[in-house]
Every structure is written in C-alpha cells, then in structure tokens.
Amino acid sequence: MQSWDAYVLAREDGLGYQLSAFGKAVRQAYGFDTIYLTARIHRRICGILAVTRVGIPGHPGAWISSPYCDAGGILADSQDAEKVLLKAALLLAKRKGIPQVSLRSARSFAGIPPELTRHSGKARLLLDLPRNPLDLLSGLKAKVRSQVKKPIRDGLQFVMGGRELIRPFYGVFKENMRDLGSPVHSVRWMEQLLTAYKNRAHIGLVSLPDGTPAAGGLILCHRTTVSIPWASSLRCYNRLNPNMLLYWRFLEFACRQGFQHFDFGRSTPGEGTFRFKTQWGATPVFLHWADFNPFADDPAVPLVRDAGTDVSPARRAVEIILSKMPLSLATALGSSTRRFISL
Template sequence: MPRRFQIKSQFLSESAYPAWDRYVLHHEHGSPYLTTAWKKAVQVGYGHKTSYLAAFSGSDVVGSLPLVTVKPPLVKNRLVSLPFCDFGGLLADDPAVAENLLNQALKLAADQRADLEIRCPAPAGAILSHGGFIQTTNKCRMLLALPSTADELWSGFKSKLRSQINRAEKNGLTCRLGGSELLNDFYQVFTRNMRDLGSPVHGKSWLTAIIQAFGKQAVVGVVYAGNSPAAAGIILCHGRTVSIPWASALREFNRLSPNMLLYWTFLKFAADSGCSSFDFGRSTPGEGTYSFKKQWGAAPAPLAWYRLGTARSQADEQTNGSLRRTMESVWKCLPLPAANILGPCLRKYIDR
C-alpha cells in the first residue's frame, strides 16, 4: 500500500530542516542547491522570501519543492525553483505526492501573482502531465563519474590533459584550498572576470552567506602566481557529489594554465574524499565551456527547466537576445569599482 502523506506546511518549519536535508541527501536527484543551506543563504545573502513545500509521511519527508520569490523592480514577480544555480525542482516518492506539491506551487504563484518556473535536473512527470508548462532551456549539466582515488583519475586522463595540468605547476603556480579566509582572494578574481564577461557580479555578502550556511561543505580554491590570485572557484559538497557553481580565471594568466590546476585540485580533492560524482555545472552544447568540461571526461545530462505559460515569440526572443548583448557590451566598459558597486544591486534579481 502507498504511504499516506500530508502537506504539513507551506513554509517548511525550522524544526523540519533535518528531515528535509535527509530526504534530499538520499534522493537520486538531490544536490547542495536543494538543501536548507541554500535556503538560508538566499534569505541572508539577498533577502528573498523562500517557500519550501514539503510532503510528510509521519515525520519523514516524502516530497519536496523549494521555491524562492524574486521581486525585480517594475516587472512581474517570479517564483523560482531555484534561483542562482543550475536547478531546484520537484522531488517526490510517488506521483500523488508530486501532483499535490505542484498544485500547492500553482496556488502560491497565483496568490503572489507571480510567474512560476521550476528548474529540474531531469524530466518531471507531474509537470509534463499538467500540460501548462513549456521547457525553457537547451542547456545541460556536465557530470563526471569519479574513481576511488585521484591516482586512478589521473591515469585515466589523456596525455594532452595531463600536460596542461603539469604546465601550470611547471610555471610555478600553486593552489590552496580553504574556507572564508580565501574569500577575498576569490572575489578579487571573480569580480574582474565577471566584468570582463559583461555580467553583473554576485555581492560578497551572498558568497559569505553561502560559506556560512554550508560550513565545511563549502570549499574555496585559489590558484596563485607568486602572491597574485590567478584563478579561483567554490565547490559545494553533498554526500558523494561535488558541485562547482563558480569558477573564474584572469586572462593575463591564461598562458600559465591556472584554470587547469584549479579544476585538477578540486577533482583530486573530490576523488580522495570518497566522492563518486563531480558536477561541472551547466553549459550549452557546442560552446567553449562545454568543450572545456568534456575534456575532463564529463558527460552531458540535459536539464529540464519549465515555465508556466506560453512560449515567447521568435521576435521577443530576438529582442531579448539583442538587448542582452548590448548590455553585456556596455558592462564590459565599466570601470571595475563601478561594476563592483552596481553589480550586486542587479545580480540579486538575475535568477539564472
């Protein structure tokens, strides 16, 4: 007989955080983004309202749907699962639980007069069955299955990849792993890289909130050329999976291959820590980041992002794309101090 369940609370109570995190930890599509640590970071770092829907069988969570309300000025609110990461989504032990949670989300979106977007790591039956959602991305995650040791991982690399990593070390680069003590050096690289890409940067308060919420499960890595940070990233550990939401390298150091040393250090850490999977994050097939991740042996896993409503017209998509390219060009020309002040003010509303 199927287990009985009930929607216990529209807003997950703090006392149920451990049950939620246990459920996410053991679910095949669980990730650090779906934990209550991400919830805390969103609240503290950006002040967004969170609505985490949970289905319970007794005291056990049997379904989850985390939602965050993003309220940009002058435009319609968005209810997103989840912002600032690759996916959130609907987890459930059976179709009845999934349907109930989805109905709760639809009601919440209607009450808030908000657009609803649910970003899943794989196709979601309840959402597909509803019929009112459209898929909004062709991006994929890049996943690497890890062997039991870093030595095994290294031996499986092609010689070209190994030589690129060795080049960084021969060029005198070093890499440190740590926590909040490395955040300033990380941010020094991150802010410049994001400005050069034409994208508003996350505020340091957001990244500080991430480090505090995840604790030892968040690891900062910085590659140095002498005393100068040349590349940096942050990984989040969740069970036997490691995800890398942010990584950057400074262009003037590209010839020294700092990015290769950064990723190798993270991969070595993950393999030697007993992790079985490394999530390189989302990419568009055929683009540069996709090829970079693929060279490590990562394989694509298509993302299933769904938005409630009708598809945007081709004209609208072209207009949005043109506007985005124009804004990127303007942003690249900003002085770094100005980009660092303005960026976080805008980035809290850019939920991708």
C-alpha cells in the same frame, strides 16, 4: 530544517542547491524569502520543494526553484508526491498573487511530456568519479594531462579553505565577470554561502609563485555530488593554465573524499565552456526547466519556453558596455542589481 536536509542528503539524486542552506544564504545576502513545501506519508517526508520569491521592489516577481543556479525543483519518492507538491506550490502562488512559478530540474517532470520542458540550449555536465584520482588522471587525454602538469611545474600553488579565501577569490571573480560583461554577485553572497553551508562549502584558489591570485572557484557538497556553481580565472594568466590546476585539484579532492559525481554546471553545447568540461570526461545531461502560470485554466501545464540560445542585441550591447567599465563601477553596478537576475 534537520529533517528536510536529512531527506535531501539521503537521496543520491539530491542536489546541494536543495539543502536549506541555500535559502538561508539567499535570505541573508539578498533579502528574498524561501517557502519550503513538504509531502509526507505518516509524518515521514516523501518529497520536498523550495521556492524563492525573486523580484524588484513593488512587483510580485516570481517563485523560482532555485534562483542563481542550474537546478533545484522537486525531489520526491514518487510521481504522486511530485504532482502534489507542484499543485500545492501553484495553489499557494495564486493565493499570494504570484504570477509565475519557475522550476529548474535536473530531470523531467512527473506527468509532463519531457519534450515540453527539456532545455535543448543548456546541458548539465556530470562526471562519475573513481575513488583514486590517479585513475581519473590516467584516463585523460595526453594534452589534458600536460595542461594539468604545466602549472605545477611552473610553481603555481593551490589552496582550499573557507571564509579566509573569500576576498582573494572575489577579486578574481569580479574582474572576470566584468571582462565577460556579466553583472557580478555581491561579495556578501559568497560570504553567506560559506556561512550557511558550513563544511559543505569550500573555496579553492590558484596563485602565481609570487602569491598573486589567478583563478578561484566555490564548490558546494551534497553527500554524493560536488557542484561548482561559480569559478573564474584571469585572462591575463591563461597561458599558465591556472584554470586547469583549479579544476584538477577540485576533482582530486572530490575523489579522495569519496564523492561519486562532479557537477561542472551548465553550458551551451558546442561552446568553449562545454568543450572545457567534456575534456575531463563529463557527460552532458539536458536540464528540464518549466514556467507555470498559477492563474491559467490548467496551471500544471507549463508555458511554452523559447529554446533558442541566441543572445539578443540588447543583451549583447549591455555586455559590451559593462565589459568596458572601470572594475569598481562594474562591481558596484553588478552587486546592486545581480540579485534581481534569477539565473
């Protein structure tokens, strides 16, 4: 997969989720296979698309690009190459009996009106980075700078590393997911991400002066962009602002390493996480998600999506029940079911 990864890394608009390491991690952690499609001109790659089958046993499921994250989809040099890749994916899905192909993209699709795929309920928050982190800090509002400096004054410590930090990070992550009423990824998922991405994946951990973990996150690095798909902090320590220190250290790292962009991930406009990310100067960019039916008369026309952001009563009830479970039970339940939830 060297030529695949070389293509993704050469593209400034490539994503860490599009590297072959993502599919490897999914396979090793959750057992789902990824199919890698390439468009070529004279043997030279001019476009790529990776689709992963996600579904419960005994059901064909769906092909997703990419599962468990905001964006993946097609990366191509031209609209013609993009159309060829979409057509190939739909033909192959039909041949294999896959009823749906879902593509999550950071930009609009070739030949499809953008209003048909724009996800009005979710935006990706992107920040352009200076080379000097002090320039970034000085451009923040005084309140934000104060919230960054407070945990440092109070003796909170930040460390960045790899597999040695998985357990303390996962301890924070699973408790926060339980409190939110959201099924948690298995610890094996985090382990396999670190294994597959090697030096392109890092864990950051913020601890209290006594060493108690308070916040943590996992970042994935493309040549130009650092993405933070998973991060958590413990509510009981919110007054100490560990999350502010966590994100500042990640931003500082990204600046010093010469990355051009920081991808905070998706949020719903107007909600708390959206405001948290925009306070750093991040700009919202609406995502483009599309579902296709390979068996339709015109399979390249996306299905109509529900753009609403309201949480269904059933989902809200599940969240309440899960949030009240003992941590060990919530973790076991989440670890056994999370792989079937493609977002």
